[in-house]
Amino acid sequence: MKGLLRVPSWSRIKPVLVVSLILAFLLAIAYKTLYPLLFKAYVGESTAVLTYANSHELTETEFEQLARDLTEQARYRKASEVVEPDQHPFARQVKLEILMNTPSFVRETEPSHIKYFREAGIRRYEGPKTCLQCHATIQVEHADGTRSRVDTLEDIVNSVHFKFQTDAGGFSTYGYDGRKVNAIGDRRIPVGKIDRACGIPGSFTWTGWAALIEGRPESEDGEPGEIELRSEGCGQCHIGGNYYPATEKMMPIGDVPEQAKAGIDCLICHSSEYDMNQRYVIRDQVGLRWNQDRSLRAALTVGPVSNRNCLNCHQHNMGGDAYLHNVAAQSPGERHPRVMHKGAKRGNPFSPADDVHAAAGIQCTDCHVPEGHKIPRGRFGVDLVANDLPDKDVACEGCHSRAPHNNSKHKALLNGHIARIACETCHIKKLQENNVVLRDWVHPTWNAKEGLYEPTDVYRSGEPGKGFTYLWFNGNGTFLANALGNNPNGSADYNPLMQQIARIQDPEVIAAVRAKAIELKETYPDIDVEAYVRAATDPLSQLSPEMLERREAMIQDNLRAAMNEGESRIYPFKLFNAMMYEDMSNQGPFGAMILPFDYTTYYETGDTRASLVEALKDPILIRMYQTPFKLYMMDEFMAYFGVSGGWTTAYPLADGRLGNVEPHWMRQMGTLMVNHGIQREGRVCRDCHAPDGILDYPALGYEPERAAELADLDLIESVDWEATE
Numbered sequence: 001m002k003g004l005l006r007v008p009s010w011s012r013i014k015p016v017l018v019v020s021l022i023l024a025f026l027l028a029i030a031y032k033t034l035y036p037l038l039f040k041a042y043v044g045e046s047t048a049v050l051t052y053a054n055s056h057e058l059t060e061t062e063f064e065q066l067a068r069d070l071t072e073q074a075r076y077r078k079a080s081e082v083v084e085p086d087q088h089p090f091a092r093q094v095k096l097e098i099l100m101n102t103p104s105f106v107r108e109t110e111p112s113h114i115k116y117f118r119e120a121g122i123r124r125y126e127g128p129k130t131c132l133q134c135h136a137t138i139q140v141e142h143a144d145g146t147r148s149r150v151d152t153l154e155d156i157v158n159s160v161h162f163k164f165q166t167d168a169g170g171f172s173t174y175g176y177d178g179r180k181v182n183a184i185g186d187r188r189i190p191v192g193k194i195d196r197a198c199g200i201p202g203s204f205t206w207t208g209w210a211a212l213i214e215g216r217p218e219s220e221d222g223e224p225g226e227i228e229l230r231s232e233g234c235g236q237c238h239i240g241g242n243y244y245p246a247t248e249k250m251m252p253i254g255d256v257p258e259q260a261k262a263g264i265d266c267l268i269c270h271s272s273e274y275d276m277n278q279r280y281v282i283r284d285q286v287g288l289r290w291n292q293d294r295s296l297r298a299a300l301t302v303g304p305v306s307n308r309n310c311l312n313c314h315q316h317n318m319g320g321d322a323y324l325h326n327v328a329a330q331s332p333g334e335r336h337p338r339v340m341h342k343g344a345k346r347g348n349p350f351s352p353a354d355d356v357h358a359a360a361g362i363q364c365t366d367c368h369v370p371e372g373h374k375i376p377r378g379r380f381g382v383d384l385v386a387n388d389l390p391d392k393d394v395a396c397e398g399c400h401s402r403a404p405h406n407n408s409k410h411k412a413l414l415n416g417h418i419a420r421i422a423c424e425t426c427h428i429k430k431l432q433e434n435n436v437v438l439r440d441w442v443h444p445t446w447n448a449k450e451g452l453y454e455p456t457d458v459y460r461s462g463e464p465g466k467g468f469t470y471l472w473f474n475g476n477g478t479f480l481a482n483a484l485g486n487n488p489n490g491s492a493d494y495n496p497l498m499q500q501i502a503r504i505q506d507p508e509v510i511a512a513v514r515a516k517a518i519e520l521k522e523t524y525p526d527i528d529v530e531a532y533v534r535a536a537t538d539p540l541s542q543l544s545p546e547m548l549e550r551r552e553a554m555i556q557d558n559l560r561a562a563m564n565e566g567e568s569r570i571y572p573f574k575l576f577n578a579m580m581y582e583d584m585s586n587q588g589p590f591g592a593m594i595l596p597f598d599y600t601t602y603y604e605t606g607d608t609r610a611s612l613v614e615a616l617k618d619p620i621l622i623r624m625y626q627t628p629f630k631l632y633m634m635d636e637f638m639a640y641f642g643v644s645g646g647w648t649t650a651y652p653l654a655d656g657r658l659g660n661v662e663p664h665w666m667r668q669m670g671t672l673m674v675n676h677g678i679q680r681e682g683r684v685c686r687d688c689h690a691p692d693g694i695l696d697y698p699a700l701g702y703e704p705e706r707a708a709e710l711a712d713l714d715l716i717e718s719v720d721w722e723a724t725e
Contacts, residue, residue: 036257044619045244048286050263054278055294057124063296067114070273070300075100075109113300125299127241128153128264140372143392155372156264157256159388161239163249164205165192166386173385175479176590176642178558181385189633190250191640192386193234197594199578199666200345201318202441202455204596205234205245207615210281210288211599212336217451228451229336231281232599235290236338237313239265243287247620252632265292269309273301276312279319280333291335307350310364316346322434323349339450339603343457346574347435347467348428348677356680367394382477382484382573383672396423420488422571425470426682428674431462431574438513438536440579441597442663443520443527444606453606458516458536459509464694466509468674469575471496472568472700479640480590481670484559485568487701494563494701497555497590501575501669504537513537539577539665543589551589551667554642570700573671581612584660585650588643591667595652596621609658616653625651689713 040046058066079099083092099105117123122130131152138152156162167188173181182188194205201208210233216224240246241263248254267274271293278293311320312328320328322344332338352359368375369392377387378394396404400423405414417426438458445456461467472485472494482501487494496502504510510533517532534541540548582592598614601607615621623629626649634647652661688695690713697707 175640276331343436347431491701
């Protein structure tokens with residue numbers, strides 16, 4: 001018995017332990033040294049230690065002078081908020097100076113980091129290295145009231161703002177195969193902005209990260225001027241400062257290199273004095289990357305995240321440049337100015353002039369309450385698959401409840417509407433005129449003022465029924481940004497994917513598209529105007545009868561359950577479609593794989609096929625068409641996309657020639673949520689309850705008799721609403 005219970009002697013355990021430790025050490029060394037080299041060889045990306053010209057050390061004298069300047073500016077701003085402006089200028093100035101020099105006022109207004117930097121002897125800002133001296137960890141408060149302490153750098157690196165994707169579950173997005181994307185129990189794949197071409201920017205983040213474009217602005221007499229280098233690319237709106245996006249984070253193993261972590265732009269989110277003029281593309285010995293403001297001035301004015309920080313990027317366009325009131329639009333870059341994008345992504349800016357919440361001083365983070373560096377977008381959404389906090393609400397009801405009209409004479413009537421009508425439907429009356437609805441990337445237009453080619457915005461509108469529409473929505477969306485929901489009556493006829501968002505029937509819009517097609521034909525003689533108009537306004541006409549039949553069946557079999565799930569209400573949705581090149585080897589009833597453009601070739605030459613060829617030479621695109629990527633994520637991706645049979649690896653570029661590539665409009669309009677641009681005064685009854693009202697009741701799945709009642713203004717007005725309260 002004693003022999004059976006014998007424990008191995010230490011002399012026998014010791015060699016095994018030593019060997020295990022040696023192997024673990026060697027594996028760690030290999031991971032740290034060999035993996036980065038293998039990754040570089042695999043995806044063709046390079047990195048290096050990043051340097052910034054505006055990051056330099058100040059002398060004590062320079063530091064104290066800067067501190068005095070910043071403090072005086074802060075004092076003046078605060079005093080200006082206290083001293084009434086409606087008085088004699090001289091008297092006001094005297095009062096301002098008295099208040100500004102009050103000792104308590106001086107103490108309270110000095111930016112807090114001046115004291116910290118002074119005491120720590122910090123005279124140069126070096127990015128995360130500087131921040132992490134004090135903020136190596138942070139305490140995070142969660143939605144359930146619990147708190148945890150997390151590693152700050154890891155929290156940032158694993159946020160959507162840095163890596164642009166996630167493979168976590170909890171999405172409100174359904175594939176056309178009927179599965180919830182990355183649902184618990186399924187094999188999860190990285191999905192988000194990094195690995196899908198989008199019709200707004202016209203490229204992948206991979207191939208469109210940073211570009212320098214030679215613009216040739218023309219003079220008034222039409223003569224080409226001198227070359228002006230312009231900055232363009234997805235990286236202008238993201239916090240990573242490396243030469244490429246965080247591709248490592250979408251691989252099955254691996255971490256971004258330390259150089260990339262050192263390039264994180266903390267100040268664009270946290271500094272009140274961040275200079276967007278420092279945000280431009282630079283070229284060095286390694287490649288192209290985005291510069292950033294690393295000045296001590298910006299670092300000393302760190303404080304709570306403000307709307308200005310968020311709107312540097314989130315003004316619904318690349319760089320927030322569609323709206324001149326935005327800081328980013330006023331500061332396009334002191335070198336290589338960023339390309340300005342005039343067509344807006346959503347057309348509902350968050351500014352005091354456009355939104356009642358912005359006018360009231362509500363901050364973005366009051367609604368999008370962060371947990372550390374994870375920012376919630378809300379549980380409802382159709383256009384971004386990646387979501388840091390998919391179970392966290394961001395909704396009007398968070399402040400206003402489901403009965404917000406209690407001060408109204410007709411509170412019972414208005415609060416009763418909440419069961420069927422979303423707040424935004426009444427309180428967003430229109431979008432900006434620059435809201436782009438149809439964008440053609442295949443037939444670019446020469447912009448003489450900018451001196452470059454740009455995608456052609458075939459149609460822009462901010463009007464209901466033209467630039468945006470109204471759909472039933474229950475919080476679910478499709479893989480290609482289509483809102484899902486159904487009339488609470490359970491209508492089997494309500495089917496936007498075959499009707500509202502699959503065709504444009506407004507005669508004015510069709511006429512505008514035709515006029516633009518005729519205009520484009522002058523530059524592109526091969527355009528068949530009527531065929532162009534039909535494809536743009538009836539994108540399902542691009543599908544074969546067999547594909548149409550499969551599409552209808554997939555909607556009924558795969559999506560109808562997701563449409564009928566939960567509670568649906570009528571929401572406004574911005575409409576968008578784009579014409580781009582597609583890989584027809586990977587197509588299904590809802591479209592084919594969209595292919596990217598190389599920005600430099602595109603903007604400089606206007607040769608879209610050459611631009612596509614150049615983009616397809618990128619090593620990461622080549623890898624995407626090889627077996628490891630097919631097995632790792634592309635088969636699953638295409639299943640969500642509605643393409644049966646898996647990912648076809650036939651590369652669309654061979655010997656410099658494109659194969660099985662065609663230009664098409666996407667097979668349905670995208671429906672992007674619009675939640676800002678809220679007006680205090682909502683719509684009146686006749687806006688909806690009239691034959692020419694904004695709501696098309698038959699299209700919304702109402703039976704003919706009920707639709708007629710809802711559109712009868714006289715009937716609506718004849719009801720004694722006071723008696724019903």
